[in-house]
């Protein structure tokens with residue numbers, strides 16, 4: 778049965794899918810213990826830093842970590858994310874200018890004394906030269922809704938939570954595949970929609 782509201786939202790576009798049996802690997806307990814310790818040790822070396830190495834990594838590595846992020850669960854399997862990789866120096870610079878302009882307004886007007894005071898120990902400000910220096914910027918966008926082939930809206934349930942989970946997987950994949958020396962900058966982009 779079709780469900781449609783006054784906004785042109787169509788929530789029953791999908792056909793029935795056949796059941797696919799699922800047989801995941803289950804590790805023996807000693808392997809679980811070893812793997813969980815190793816993963817914790819690796820993740821505990823992740824740091825948010827504000828100085829970025831210009832040293833590049835193969836582009837395919839970036840593509841694969843984004844593929845990993847795209848395996849995240851999402852509300853009603855809507856996968857409400859768009860990942861954009863930027864390496865062009867001019868575009869990176871334009872992004873830096875946009876981010877710094879917004880961030881300066883944040884620091885000077887939006888955040889207020891308490892927030893500024895809480896951030897003081899991090900010694901951050903609105904200057905983000907790492908947006909020029911990093912070989913790649915990964916921009917992550919949430920899609921609040923999609924458009925179906927019939928031009929109706931498809932609601933993306935829990936879109937922000939789903940994108941946040943995908944970002945967590947992206948961070949873990951970057952840490953796992955590029956290593957603890959990786960310098961992460963994209964969190965500051967995330968915080969400004």
Ligand SMILES: Cc1cc2nc3c(=O)[nH]c(=O)nc-3n(C[C@H](O)[C@H](O)[C@H](O)COP(=O)(O)O)c2cc1C
Nearest residue numbers: 823824825826827899901902964965966967968969
């Ligand atoms: C949602 C979110 C927003 C953040 N925003 C900023 C930010 O605007 N600027 C910044 O320098 N760091 C930002 N951070 C990084 C935090 O300061 C950092 O994660 C925290 O100090 C812990 O350090 P760690 O990531 O090295 O463990 C943000 C982190 C999160 C999760």
